[in-house]
Each structure stands twice: as C-alpha cells, then as structure tokens.
Amino acid sequence: MPKIFIKNQNRTLEYSKDKSLLEILLQNEIFVNNPCNGKGSCGKCKVKVLEGNLEEISDTEKKLLKKEELHSGIRLSCLVTPKEDIVIEILHKETKHKILTTGYIPKFEFKPSIYKKVFNIEKPTLDNQNSFEDSICDTFNIKSINWNILKEHEFLHGKVTGVFNNKELIGIEIGDTKDKLYGVAIDIGTTTVVVSLIDMITGKELAIDSTINPQKKFGLDVLTRITYELENPNGSREELQSVIVNAINKIIKNMCGKLNINIKNIYEISIAANSTMMHFLLGIDGTYIGKSPFAPMFIKSKNIESKDIGLIGSNFCRLYCLPSVSSYIGADIVAGAYVSKLEEAKKNVLFIDIGTNGEIVLSNHGKLLSCSCAAGPALEGMNISSGMRAAEGAIEDVKITEKGIEIKVIGDKEPIGVCGSGILAVVKELIRTKLVKKDGAFIKKEKIDESDYRYDMIQLNGRKREFVLDNRGKQLLITQSDVRQVQLAKGAILSGFYALLKKANIDMDSLDKVVIAGQFGAHLSSDSLVGIGILPKEVENKLEYVGNSSKTGAYMCLMSSDVKKRIEKLAHKIDYMELGASKGYERLFAECLLFSR
Amino acid sequence: MPKIFIKNQNRTLEYSKDKSLLEILLQNEIFVNNPCNGKGSCGKCKVKVLEGNLEEISDTEKKLLKKEELHSGIRLSCLVTPKEDIVIEILHKETKHKILTTGYIPKFEFKPSIYKKVFNIEKPTLDNQNSFEDSICDTFNIKSINWNILKEHEFLHGKVTGVFNNKELIGIEIGDTKDKLYGVAIDIGTTTVVVSLIDMITGKELAIDSTINPQKKFGLDVLTRITYELENPNGSREELQSVIVNAINKIIKNMCGKLNINIKNIYEISIAANSTMMHFLLGIDGTYIGKSPFAPMFIKSKNIESKDIGLIGSNFCRLYCLPSVSSYIGADIVAGAYVSKLEEAKKNVLFIDIGTNGEIVLSNHGKLLSCSCAAGPALEGMNISSGMRAAEGAIEDVKITEKGIEIKVIGDKEPIGVCGSGILAVVKELIRTKLVKKDGAFIKKEKIDESDYRYDMIQLNGRKREFVLDNRGKQLLITQSDVRQVQLAKGAILSGFYALLKKANIDMDSLDKVVIAGQFGAHLSSDSLVGIGILPKEVENKLEYVGNSSKTGAYMCLMSSDVKKRIEKLAHKIDYMELGASKGYERLFAECLLFSR
Secondary structure: OOEEEEHHHOEEEEOOOOOOHHHHHHHOOOOOOOOOOOOOOOOOOEEEEEEOOOOOOOHHHHHHOOHHHHHOOEEEHHHOOOOOOEEEEEOOOOOOEOOOOOEOOOOOOOEOOEEEEEEEEOOOEOOEOOOHHHHHHHHHOOOOOOHHHHHHOOOOOEEEEEEEEOOEEEEEEEOOOOOOOEEEEEEEOOOEEEEEEEEOOOOEEEEEEEEEOHHHHHOOOHHHHHHHHHHOOOOHHHHHHHHHHHHHHHHHHHHHHHHOOOHHHEEEEEEEEOHHHHHHHHOOOOHHHHOOOOOOOOOOOEEEEHHHHOOOOOOOOEEEEOOOOOOOOOHHHHHHHHHOOHHHOOOEEEEEEEOOOEEEEEEEOOEEEEEEEOOOHHHHOOOOOOEOOOEOOEEEEEEEEOOEEEEEEHHHOOOOEEOHHHHHHHHHHHHHOOOEOOOOOEOOHHHOOOOOOOHHHEEEEOOEEEEEEEOOOOOEEEEHHHHHHHHHHHHHHHHHHHHHHHHHOOOHHHOOEEEEEHHHHOOOOHHHHHHHOOOOHHHHHHEEEEEOHHHHHHHHHHHEHHHHHHHHHHHHHOEEOOHHHOOOHHHHHHHHHOOOO | OOEEEEHHHOEEEEOOOOOOHHHHHHHOOOOOOOOOOOOOOOOOOEEEEEEOOOOOOOHHHHHHOOHHHHHOOEEEHHHOOOOOOEEEEEOOOOOOEOOOOOEOOOOOOOEOOEEEEEEEEOOOEOOEOOOHHHHHHHHHOOOOOOHHHHHHOOOOOEEEEEEEEOOEEEEEEEOOOOOOOEEEEEEEOOOEEEEEEEEOOOOEEEEEEEEEOHHHHHOOOHHHHHHHHHHOOOOHHHHHHHHHHHHHHHHHHHHHHHHOOOHHHEEEEEEEEOHHHHHHHHOOOOHHHHOOOOOOOOOOOEEEEHHHHOOOOOOOOEEEEOOOOOOOOOHHHHHHHHHOOHHHOOOEEEEEEEOOOEEEEEEEOOEEEEEEEOOOHHHHOOOOOOEOOOEOOEEEEEEEEOOEEEEEEHHHOOOOEEOHHHHHHHHHHHHHOOOEOOOOOEOOHHHOOOOOOOHHHEEEEOOEEEEEEEOOOOOEEEEHHHHHHHHHHHHHHHHHHHHHHHHHOOOHHHOOEEEEEOOOHHHOOHHHHHHHOOOOHHHHHHEEEEEOHHHHHHHHHHHEHHHHHHHHHHHHHOEEOOHHHOOOHHHHHHHHHOOOO
C-alpha cells in the first residue's frame, strides 16, 4: 500500500487508493478543518504537499485557494485522491483547548437516585431453604430483583452491599463497599465534550476533563452531521454514536486511572446535550431535526443502562439523559433554565446561550417561552477566514487604538488565528472606530485620510476591503465576508431576543436580568455583546454569567433524584416558538442586521 | 485426523485422539445412553466395534459387560479412547418418541398480557412539532415508551400497531397487524421438551412438537447435570443454556415454517419447568439445588425479554417463566396444582406427578402441602437393564397368563426394550403371579413345579434369577436388580404419600381424589400403580388423570395475565416439606418398600 508521510508530525500512514486525502487523514484521527464535510465548498481543508504527484489542480481549487497558496503546494484535501507515496504538511496547529469547566451552582440537597445499603444474607439451612432471591427480597422488603443479579452471582451469604436506583435494587457487591460511590456528569456540546467525575457521597468534583467532540469529522455543526447521517444510511448512526461513546469512555478511564478509582464503582452517568447530540448519543434517528417541520424523535428524559450504549462503569451503571423541549431547545438549555432558576423568577429574566445556535428562554415571572436562533458558527470563530477554536495561539481580545492594534493571544503565543471572542472583539472595535459602517460595509479606504491612524489598517484585495489584524508573520485578516458572518449571527440572535419579548409583551425596561450561559458565552464581554449589538444597549448592566450550566444541570441530576423530577417538569413547561414561522419575523431580522440597532 | 465410520448410520466422523469414544459421539450429536455421564459406572454406553484396534479391555468393562458382549466386540464407549480409523455400530435404536401433548384444560377467560392496538400517528407540522415519542404517548395516554422503540424506528406516521405487555408499550409495527398475534407455551422436562404454538387471538393450539431435552448428553437426571455444571465451572452453564435454547428455537422455526407464520409475530413465550431446568434455561447457577440445604437461587416467576437468553420471536418478545416453590417443587408442579384447582378444592385432594422425581401436593380443603420423592429414573425405564424411553419398539404393557406372556409394543414393532409403563406393568404382573415376593425377591426356581406355566419364565444367570420377558430375538430380561430399582422408586413415592397425609393429619378414607399428572403418569394404569403399590389400594377408584398439566399451565399463563397473577400467588401458598428432614421418615420408607403395602 502507498504511504503518506506527514513531515511536521513525523508520522507515516498507509492508505488505500480510493479515498480522498481528507478521508485518509480523518480516518487516522488527524484533524483537518472541514466545515463543509468534504463537499469542496468551504475551502478550509488545506494541506501542503511537499513531495509526490497528485492529480492536476481543479477549477474549484483555483477558485478557493489563493495563487500564492497554489504555488506553495497547498491543495484542498477533500478534492485530491492520492495514488502514490507523498509527503505533506498539516497546516492546522491545534494544541490545547481552553475550556470553561466551572460555573454557578445553586444550593440544593444531595439525594442521589443511586445509593447503597449494606446488609447480611443468612446462610440457608434445611429449616430455612429460602432462595437467594427471596433472602434479598425479604431483607429489603422488595418484590423482586433484576434477573441479571441472579445471573451474575453465586449464592452469597454474609455481608453484601446492595446498589439501588431510586428504590430498585440494581446490583449487589460482595462485602461492604458503601464508601465507593462515583458518578459522572457530562455536557456534550456540538464542539466540546466536558466530563466530570463526581464522588456521589460528598458531591465533590474529583476530576474534570474535556475533549473536542470527535463527531466533528462528520461536520462542524449539527446540520452537517445530520446531513452525513442522511447521506450514509448504512452505519452512520452507529458511527456517530460510537465515536462519542468511545471519547467519553476514554476520558472516564483516564480520570479513574489517575485517581486510582475502580471504573466498576461508577453507578450513574448523567448527560445534558442539545437534541441532536442526544439523538446521536442514544443511536436514535436524528435526521428529522434537520428538516421541516423539525419534530425530533424524542424529547423526554431517558433512564437506561449505560452499557446499552456501550458506556463503561459498573455492570449495572445507569445512564440518565436530561429532557429537552424541542429539536432546537435541548437538554443543555433545560439544564441552564433550571440552574438559573428561571421558573422561580419573580421578575422578567432572559436566559441566553450563545453558540452555533443561540438559544433564548424568557421567564415572565416564571412563565417560560423559548426560541432558537440559527446564528451559525461565526461567533465561535468558524466560517471566518482566520477563524479557529479557542485554543492556544488564538487571538481572544482586540483593541484598536491610535497607537495601533493591541491583541491578546491565548497561551501568550504567536497568533495563528482568531477565536470567537476575538472575532466579536475585533468587529466591536471596527464599529466603534467606524472602520465598519452601521450597514456592515467597510469604510472606503479613500475616505480615510492618510494621516489617520486607521489608514494602514485597511488594505485592498482587488476591489475587496480587508482589515489587517496582524501583520507580523502570516497576515491575519478580517474580510468583508467575515464581518457579514458576524452580522448574520448578530441579526439572528437579536431578532430572537426581540421576538420573544414581543410575544411575551414585555418591554425593554421591564426586563430585569439577562443570564449568559455556556462555555462560549462566558468568554464574551458585555462590551462585545452590546458593542456589536448582539444584545441591545439597554441590558448592558443587567448581564449575569452562569458558566457551563448544562454540565451543572447534569451534575445536579446526578446528585439529586428530586432535581431530575423537577427538571422533567420544567422541560414540559417551557413553550417553544418557531421563529421562522412567527409573523413579521423576516422584517425584524432585517432590522436587527444593522449594527446601529 | 483419524476417522470413525458408523456402519449402521452410514456416517463418517473425523476425530481428535484425546477424547473418549463417548465424547466424540456425543459431540457429533449421536445419542448414546450414558446415565452416569461417562463415569464408567453404569455400563450403558455400549458400542460394537467392528474393525480397528482399541486399547485392551479394562477390568471395569469385564465387570459391566457380559462375556458374549465382549466376544462380539462390544465396548463401553466412555472407557475407550480411539487412536486410529475404526468401524463401529451404534446399538441404541432410538426412533420416534411418543409424547403426550394433550390434557385437561379448565375453563378460563382469555385475557393475554400481550395485546395489540391499532392507532394513527399524525404527521408533524410547524404548528405541531410533537416528537415521535410524544405522539405515541399522547395517543395512548402513557408516560413514556421503551427507548428501543425509538432506536428501531423512523418517524412513523399513519397507521401503526402498538404491541403491549400488560399496559406497557413494548413495540410498534407499521400498518395494521392486529390479526397476527402468536405465542408459545413450553414444558421443559428433564427428559422431554414440549413446545406448543398458540394463536393468541383465538387461543387455538396451531402446532405442537417435542424433542428430547438435549441436555441429556450432560446426564439423564438433574443431579448428574448439576454435577456436570459443578465440575466444569468454565462454560458449562452457558453450554447447558444454549443447547436447550437452540432446541426450542429449532422447533419454533420449524413449526412457523410449516404454517407460514412469521417468527417476528411471536410476542410471548411462556415456560413451565422444574427448578433445575429453569435455572439452566435462564443461565443461573443451579448447583445449589444439588447440595444440602437445597436452597435454589430463585423461585419467583420471571418476566424478561426472550432475546435476553437467545430465544427467537419478535424483537420485543417476552419470556414468562412460571414460579416455583422450592428446589424440588418446580414451576411444572405449581402449574399442575393450578390446573387441577387444588387451591379451590372443597375436599382433600392429592396431586402427584410421577417421573424421575415424584412430586406430591396435598390439598387439605385448599391448604397446600408438598413434598418431593427421589424415585430415580427406574419408573421412566432408565437404570433398567432392558430399559428405554417410550419410543417405537418399547414394550409398554405386559400381561402374564397361563398361555404365556402378552406384550404390547409402541408402534407395533419388534420389541427392543421396555419403557416405564412396561416396567411397571411387568413388575405388577410378577407380583400378581407371585414370581416376585412381597419383599421384592424372585421366587426360587426350584419352588416352581416344572408343569407350572411360570416355570420357563424364570432363568438362572449364575445364581441370579431373571424373568424372560421376550425370547424371540435378543432376550429381553427383567433382572433382580431391575425389580429392586422399581421397588426403591415405589418406596420413595409411597412413603412421601403417607408422610404428607400424616403431616396434614388426614386418614386414607378422608382422601377424596388423587390426581395423576405428567407426561409419564398418563401412561400408568391404575392397575399398575396400585398393583405394585406405588399408590395404596384404597385410592384405586379415586384416580383422575390431567395429562401434561405443566404445559397446560404455561398455556394458561400465556392466554391470561390473571392466571399469571393467580399462579404467582398459588406458588407462595404451597408449603414444602423436606422428607429427609422429617421425623420417622427412614422407617416409613423401609415399610413402603414392601410390595405388600
């Protein structure tokens, strides 16, 4: 078989000749940016070919790549199909990812569904021929036990520990194991998976780790992944499921290994996620989420055996999946609404989770209404020419001053791209300094005086205007298209915001609080949010950040069966408004696109 | 690899050299009688070697085989380990088995746990984005559905059929499938498995078939099989389970094929069996049944998914296992007690199932007491020198007259052995004609006058007396040892009978009815039962036969959820008396050994 040598990773892959270079790399777990999932339309999956022959440069590549790129050997990996030994360089420099893992946790009483009881089984005698099952049932005053317990055990007697889920005996362990009771709380995001190992006796978080959602190789956003499922009816659902399950298992194993905790002492895994991620996790058809009328297969919570989907833990470990509201208001948002106590609000509170989708829940003195805005991935740094995730080397903050451009880079490294918060910061600055007008267009260079500090910040690429963010190494640019992407995202979220208020008949003054949730939201300053106009000026001083409330919700469910019940009730109470189907929405959206608003 | 050619089956087997001939044959599904399970003690696994060399004849073989047998090349297959090509003849002529498949069924209302409902799922719209799960829950006013349903289906709309188990929705089928609803009722005996395919709409038995319990290759009785499990801790439990599951699947497939019924339309399998068979079926440790204090792992009923143990049927087919009372009063007996309405008895009724074990349940105006008597397999024709199962060629009835011996052979074939009812008949006749005395010994030949019609019926083998049952082809003999086996069985059952009556304080006159149950019992005439003294003379006119009440109980549970509940309650109410632990039992047993009693 022919070989690919990746020079900057010092790694050799063998490959079969019928696959695109992108497919080969992804199969080997080498990350290449490919938002369009190999469709040859996004132009992101660039790879530099150092040695070896490939097919001629296609018209698509000529269109999507710059001349200099083509000259230096850069190709789009989804469009080339190698046939012989080649040497390449991977351009994407992904290193450590900065993930927010903490957040606000309301006070609550620990009362996990899972608990243990130690008891004594008497040895049978000729006068007491009680069966093993009956001995246990009698001791605990229960009617029957799961037959798996009978299958797994000998006729135990003496001290044993029963493991219960609510009041059901789900397992038995030999001896007294009361002090070993662990659980896992997980937030599965489209981009990031956060896993937290919990001591269920103390409620303490023993370890936390995260990983990129490995489903990204099937597309960066939920719709691309759903398209992948749709276009590959054979096996794609299993594939989407197994990569996420394996990723979670790997983290759990790793954390347990470090802490010297036996994986068999994990008894419940509690998961919050958006609806698509939840469908994929459980291996349930997610394609309906992607097509009108957007009715999902399920929204209710699920309480099953974790081994049913291949998750590790005790043989009788449970899996709890939090409930959703609709295809686009998932369990992550329900968790957030619960953690933020929206239902108990005595005032008007708006909860917003900004990400690829912006989900908003409005609490009108406890009456809950939600909507989801298709913001697109721009706010997370995707679909942006120099965009990247919030990893080392990403510009996360920008200030434009008369002295020049100040940037802040994650990990204090050389900048290699711009992450979401950086994008927002730079666009906010472009507006503030009037380099970008209220309609979103760059100011014409000829309208800037040569002595103006802003003059050199704009350059022309043919007739297109670009903002030069960094010029030291590789030029980092913000293009007109980048600004448009942010503008679309802003328009989507802001219009959702107004639509909800209007529907609830609440004016801006009556809005008492805006809660910003999520991994990503926590990195967005009120300056940026209001400066760009993602949120209206009037709320500038009403913002509150709750952090990763999705994971917090999963944690609270793990630690309290009451929370589970309350969250299930809450999910029922959140009404959902389909923005696209609401009257006058198109016009509202157009208005909200303006940076002035 | 060396070969074994089986001449009378025209079949060649390859084998590896480290196995006994018995093991090789059993592995190839060739039945060889081996009650002691290859321990070299029963002398039954005879095979005739026609060509090829084997090791020298062992002392054990010299002891267990007759000189003529040794001369004709007969060897004990468990004691020889072939190393080269050999030609053999299988002596066991097993053909069709005669199995009782009908019996008394009390009137009851059909109300199966499993039922279907047809309903209509509306197509979702933008105004009604109800999830698939919610659509179904709303239609049926249920709280949730099994997540497997979500996994197996697309977002169905239009006409669908829901399959319910009690009130739980367990599956969904596309279109209206209301008229296809099948179930299976099974009786698993130690020796025989009876499988009945039921139309659950009409309650009609569509087909019935049976097979030898394939676990017999691990021993003929429960204790030998338990010993096998005990001695082979790795894999034996799975082995015991898979052979019975496969045998049942084979029958179901075959019946469905003949009737053109889709196996996927089987929704419940209901099984009655003795406790050991039930443990083996479910893959649960059965070894405790075999050792004091004889406390089993479980006795309660089980209601699980049939696929959990590998049984075929619909993907969501249920398996119902009837409840037991103790290690030796199994679900088969509980079924029998239910079918015989023991609990409702206004009088004193004794229920008895005669087989390898004799199980007795006494109803004292509805108060129930049971015991189990270790009769041994003699009454079923096992452990008897010319014994065989009730198959074609078996002598099933015998009459001794002045004109000679009249025999009745199953299938009107040449006699090749004696089955259980034949054994009982001949022993009864030996007692009636005083060829056997009350203490069980044969009369001395010198005490019979040469002119007596009985003179030629007794022959001497050395100093041992034998009864010549048939002399036409191969001599069929009843030996002193055979009579002793029957005597032990009779003693065990009769003593159990008396012990129960005594414990319940009921005298013989107050006993109103004796119900004879079981496959085997149905073939035992009152003449034989009373003639030998298995049952006392006083009950001769009080006998009633209910047939295979074990299978009938399984059938009734299949057809009525109420019967399930009632049988579960009944199992709780049957008290169990451990004969061996009861006072004065040894003496009672000794008295009951006499044929006079």
